[in-house]
Amino acid sequence: MKVLLKIGIxxxxxxxSAHANPYVYLDELTLxxxxxxxxxxxxxxxxxxESETSKVKIKGFASKDEPNTLYATPNMKVVLAQTKEPLxxxxxxxxxxxxxxxxxxxxxxxxxxxxTSMDEFYNTxxxxxxxxxxxLHTMLEWDGLYGSxxxxxxxxxxxxxxxxxxxRSFSSDGFVKFDY
Amino acid sequence: xxxxxxxxxxxxLLGSAAAATTTASATELxxxxxxxxxxxxxxxxxxxxxxxxxxxxVPHESDHNxxxxxxxxxxxxxxxxxxxxxxxRKSYLEGKKDHAKLRGNDTFVRVSWDEVAxxxxxxxxxxxxxxxxxxxxxxxxxxxxxHSCPSLCGKFFNTVKGGAVGTYxxxxxxxxxxxxxxxxxxxxxxxxxxxxxQILENTEVYVMWGADLFKTNKIDYxxxxxxxxxxxxxxxxxxxxxxxxxxxxxxxxxxxxAQWIQIRPNTDVALMLGMMHHxxxxxxYDKDFVETHTDGFDKFxxxxxxxxxxxxxxxxxxxxxxxxxxxxxxxxxDTFVKNKTFLxxxxxxxRAQYGEQPDWGLITLAAMIGQVGTPGGGFGFSMHxxxxxxxxxxxxxxxxxxxGRNKVRTSIPAxxxxxxxxxxxxxxxxxxxxxxxxxxxxMYIAGCNIVGHHPDTNRLIxxxxxxxxxxxxxxWWTPTAKMGDIILPASTTLERNDIAYGGSxxxxxxxxxxxxxxxxxxxMGDYDIFARLAKEFGEKEYxxxxxxxxxxxxxxxxxxxxDGPSVKSFEAFWESGFVKFEIPKxxxxxxxxxxxxxxxxxxxxxxxxxxxxxFSQKYADYGYTHFKGHVTWFEPDEYLGSPKTKEYPxxxxxxxxxxxxxxxxxxxxxxxxxKVANREPVRINPKDAQKYGIAxxxxxxxFNERGSLLAGAVVTEDMMEGVIAIEEGAWYCPEDPAKAKSxxxxxxxxxxxxxxxxxxxxxxxxxNTVLAGIRKASGSLLHNQAYSLPKLQHA
Numbered sequence: 001m002k003v004l005l006k007i008g009i010x011x012x013x014x015x016x017s018a019h020a021n022p023y024v025y026l027d028e029l030t031l032x033x034x035x036x037x038x039x040x041x042x043x044x045x046x047x048x049x050e051s052e053t054s055k056v057k058i059k060g061f062a063s064k065d066e067p068n069t070l071y072a073t074p075n076m077k078v079v080l081a082q083t084k085e086p087l088x089x090x091x092x093x094x095x096x097x098x099x100x101x102x103x104x105x106x107x108x109x110x111x112x113x114x115x116t117s118m119d120e121f122y123n124t125x126x127x128x129x130x131x132x133x134x135x136l137h138t139m140l141e142w143d144g145l146y147g148s149x150x151x152x153x154x155x156x157x158x159x160x161x162x163x164x165x166x167x168r169s170f171s172s173d174g175f176v177k178f179d180y
Numbered sequence: 181x182x183x184x185x186x187x188x189x190x191x192x193l194l195g196s197a198a199a200a201t202t203t204a205s206a207t208e209l210x211x212x213x214x215x216x217x218x219x220x221x222x223x224x225x226x227x228x229x230x231x232x233x234x235x236x237x238v239p240h241e242s243d244h245n246x247x248x249x250x251x252x253x254x255x256x257x258x259x260x261x262x263x264x265x266x267x268x269r270k271s272y273l274e275g276k277k278d279h280a281k282l283r284g285n286d287t288f289v290r291v292s293w294d295e296v297a298x299x300x301x302x303x304x305x306x307x308x309x310x311x312x313x314x315x316x317x318x319x320x321x322x323x324x325x326x327h328s329c330p331s332l333c334g335k336f337f338n339t340v341k342g343g344a345v346g347t348y349x350x351x352x353x354x355x356x357x358x359x360x361x362x363x364x365x366x367x368x369x370x371x372x373x374x375x376x377x378q379i380l381e382n383t384e385v386y387v388m389w390g391a392d393l394f395k396t397n398k399i400d401y402x403x404x405x406x407x408x409x410x411x412x413x414x415x416x417x418x419x420x421x422x423x424x425x426x427x428x429x430x431x432x433x434x435x436x437x438a439q440w441i442q443i444r445p446n447t448d449v450a451l452m453l454g455m456m457h458h459x460x461x462x463x464x465y466d467k468d469f470v471e472t473h474t475d476g477f478d479k480f481x482x483x484x485x486x487x488x489x490x491x492x493x494x495x496x497x498x499x500x501x502x503x504x505x506x507x508x509x510x511x512x513x514d515t516f517v518k519n520k521t522f523l524x525x526x527x528x529x530x531r532a533q534y535g536e537q538p539d540w541g542l543i544t545l546a547a548m549i550g551q552v553g554t555p556g557g558g559f560g561f562s563m564h565x566x567x568x569x570x571x572x573x574x575x576x577x578x579x580x581x582x583x584g585r586n587k588v589r590t591s592i593p594a595x596x597x598x599x600x601x602x603x604x605x606x607x608x609x610x611x612x613x614x615x616x617x618x619x620x621x622x623m624y625i626a627g628c629n630i631v632g633h634h635p636d637t638n639r640l641i642x643x644x645x646x647x648x649x650x651x652x653x654x655x656w657w658t659p660t661a662k663m664g665d666i667i668l669p670a671s672t673t674l675e676r677n678d679i680a681y682g683g684s685x686x687x688x689x690x691x692x693x694x695x696x697x698x699x700x701x702x703x704m705g706d707y708d709i710f711a712r713l714a715k716e717f718g719e720k721e722y723x724x725x726x727x728x729x730x731x732x733x734x735x736x737x738x739x740x741x742x743d744g745p746s747v748k749s750f751e752a753f754w755e756s757g758f759v760k761f762e763i764p765k766x767x768x769x770x771x772x773x774x775x776x777x778x779x780x781x782x783x784x785x786x787x788x789x790x791x792x793x794x795f796s797q798k799y800a801d802y803g804y805t806h807f808k809g810h811v812t813w814f815e816p817d818e819y820l821g822s823p824k825t826k827e828y829p830x831x832x833x834x835x836x837x838x839x840x841x842x843x844x845x846x847x848x849x850x851x852x853x854x855k856v857a858n859r860e861p862v863r864i865n866p867k868d869a870q871k872y873g874i875a876x877x878x879x880x881x882x883f884n885e886r887g888s889l890l891a892g893a894v895v896t897e898d899m900m901e902g903v904i905a906i907e908e909g910a911w912y913c914p915e916d917p918a919k920a921k922s923x924x925x926x927x928x929x930x931x932x933x934x935x936x937x938x939x940x941x942x943x944x945x946x947x948n949t950v951l952a953g954i955r956k957a958s959g960s961l962l963h964n965q966a967y968s969l970p971k972l973q974h975a
Contacts, residue, residue: 122582122584124579124582126331126334126582126583127331127580128319128328128330128331128580129319129330130330130334130347130583130586130591131585131586132348132591133586133589133591140362140365140786140788141361141362141786143365144360144362144364144365144366144785144786144787145361145367147365147366147786148361148370149367149370151372152370153579154575154577
């Protein structure tokens with residue numbers, strides 16, 4: 001009975017894993033395409049997929065003041081994409097972008113997608129103290145906490161951007177839910 | 181002028197020789213004195229070494245007011261309290277079933293490094309990471325980056341085990357640290373402060389709200405430079421009016437002839453509210469600033485005016501709580517609002533029950549005064565810390581070891597450790613969430629003295645006795661080491677190489693902490709101890725922990741990641757012992773919150789509204805009984821206005837020590853200059869002394885329901901009536917370690933402090949919310965054994 005239960009759980013986990021939405025996985029922070037600049041870690045929904053390319057939908061939020069920027073959450077703090085054409089912004093600020101992307105740039109494994117940013121955070125912010133796990137704070141709290149502490153570690157502008165983007169994305173009100 | 185490497189060394193050597201010629205004594209003819217550069221939390225210096233022994237400590241040029249604290253490092257290095265060899269507690273080593281009961285009252289058996297490393301590794305291997313508590317806390321043990329105990333301990337557990345339970349937050353700012361970001365978008369307590377130049381040029385009234393600038397700036401979280409003392413000369417000569425709101429007339433208050441406002445401890449929020457009420461009802465508050473730079477004043481007003489709770493927070497209301505007269509409250513508020521006023525907050529008032537409130541109160545008061553972000557006005561919470569107010573060089577200083585990722589997501593709020601050890605599985609509120617205490621079986625602590633800094637020592641000792649294994653890595657037999665099961669002897673910083681920077685804010689020096697002498701015993705560097713232990717887990721773990729580098733290679737690596745190489749090559753830095761950065765002129769013009777004041781839209785704060793949250797909906801939504809959406813006065817369980825004063829009539833404060841860094845340096849000769857009968861002094865007002873029949877120099881017993889201690893009375897007008905002060909950090913010494921709640925013979929104040937949390941919000945320490953009684957000690961008293969060795973068995 002126990003064995004059957006275990007197999008059942010494994011099968012369900014495999015099913016979920018197989019159907020987890022992937023993320024845009026880039027070597028750099030951004031990738032410029034014809035219609036938009038995509039940001040590493042943007043979550044996508046696959047609409048159709050070929051071996052070379054995939055048509056994906058990136059759901060997020062935008063404001064009418066800034067219709068060319070798609071953010072991950074309604075507080076407009078983590079950019080997912082910047083578009084050449086203005087996005088259609090709904091009344092509730094939701095917006096989405098459909099775009100073709102190389103299939104090889106899609107990845108489900110969160111640690112692969114965010115590995116560089118994670119390393120920057122843990123390398124930079126554990127030199128004086130143990131790191132607070134990102135999910136323990138909201139984005140706003142991280143802005144304040146990280147802002148208070150970075151004067152001591154003096155990250156480069158590139159490190160700064162990666163760390164803050166990681167903290168916001170993995171925060172309690174962020175869009176990446178990650179189980180260690 | 182450029183110098184080749186060879187030329188440089190030659191020149192340096194010639195310089196040294198020239199110096200030696202002018203200062204050499206006859207003994208130096210045959211045994212030259214080496215001057216080895218080094219650095220510490222007490223300042224940078226040269227260790228003078230002769231015949232393999234340190235004979236003197238001579239301050240470095242960057243120490244602007246060197247004193248006895250640095251000199252005392254010599255005595256500490258050769259202290260009788262050194263741990264010379266690895267030890268294991270006897271009943272633990274023998275595997276006795278009830279061994280934990282003997283913790284703190286047992287013999288230690290000397291073992292070899294091989295034996296102890298295997299024992300530690302075996303214990304760690306067989307204990308799940310969720311049941312291991314890495315209790316190594318903060319970085320106060322020393323200034324070095326390579327041998328940094330918290331970084332190494334974190335890296336070690338993350339490398340060999342995947343992680344361990346850690347500590348959330350801290351004792352210093354446990355309440356304000358997590359709360360302030362929601363109010364003002366920044367912790368504030370560690371942030372760069374308005375430069376002294378701006379204060380000197382613009383400030384008319386400087387309020388030291390519990391801040392003892394001179395005393396606490398003697399030390400630094402990195403390397404002290406005591407440059408603030410130079411500024412204090414200028415402060416003294418300026419026309420600034422100083423006001424000290426404090427139950428203690430501090431050295432700083434006396435130095436600046438400050439007006440002393442004697443306030444009952446723990447009632448600062450009531451005083452602030454009384455001032456705010458006066459400013460509002462006399463229409464003096466800055467409406468424009470409140471309108472443009474704050475959020476939620478309208479939701480705070482009904483509380484201030486008493487419309488929401490039928491208690492207007494008038495100066496008269498505040499006077500009854502604070503012991504500060506209503507007229508004085510009004511006059512202070514008038515003074516603040518009519519002059520360029522700087523409010524220098526402190527950390528002590530938030531180490532109290534409902535400690536989330538005082539900073540919020542001071543920020544709200546400052547917002548109503550309307551000078552936030554102006555040169556010389558507004559507030560600051562770090563003028564008393566690590567050279568607060570000094571201009572910053574803005575250079576990259578050497579980093580430390582990255583600890584890596586900890587797979588254990590549970591951490592225990594700093595003040596809750598006893599509670600967690602005693603109540604595994606208990607759920608507590610914390611910042612709008614819930615935390616469940618883990619079950620801890622193994623605790624590892626390196627370079628910090630939890631028995632010294634954790635409140636309610638007797639409860640902590642009870643909690644430590646629930647552990648299966650307690651590993652302590654230390655250079656000295658501290659009270660914590662005496663409670664350990666496995667003792668790993670660490671070398672002092674003077675016995676190994678390291679690198680540091682200073683000061684914390686100025687960041688204008690990088691220091692070589694060069695090894696001055698060999699360790700004469702079997703102590704090892706903290707880095708080497710963890711590397712040795714990592715080896716027990718396998719070659720792969722050893723390589724991951726060490727990154728395949730030696731101590732010196734790590735130092736070089738850290739140096740290369742700083743801006744040091746833009747000034748000196750590593751070789752030149754290591755040879756000379758320091759790198760100095762120039763501080764840009766613009767840094768002397770820094771005004772905290774200056775950008776926000778100029779343009780609150782472009783430079784919005786990281787808060788709900790982008791402005792100062794006088795009211796926070798997020799905090800209100802937590803729904804806590806003792807943490808609301810705006811600053812609120814809550815009556816503490818213990819203070820001079822509580823019924824408990826019938827039993828325990830005196831409020832006990834435990835300020836930062838004058839001659840120590842927490843418990844550091846309690847084991848050196850300096851204590852003979854200030855201790856009374858070899859016990860920590862308790863300062864008491866003459867009227868109180870008379871009331872309790874106590875004379876200056878008497879040994880007294882201070883007691884409450886949590887514990888009791890012996891201290892030496894110092895009768896002084898510098899204490900407010902009804903308040904006594906025992907500086908924290910005296911080494912704990914129970915008269916009978918076998919007995920629960922045994923009286924401390926050394927004056928360790930944490931036997932009196934409570935482990936109650938600040939509130940459901942921050943769960944922070946409340947060590948300044950304490951009532952106690954006092955009486956002259958009677959009967960025959962034992963000798964204070966705090967600095968004696970435990971029973972040692974050398975097999």
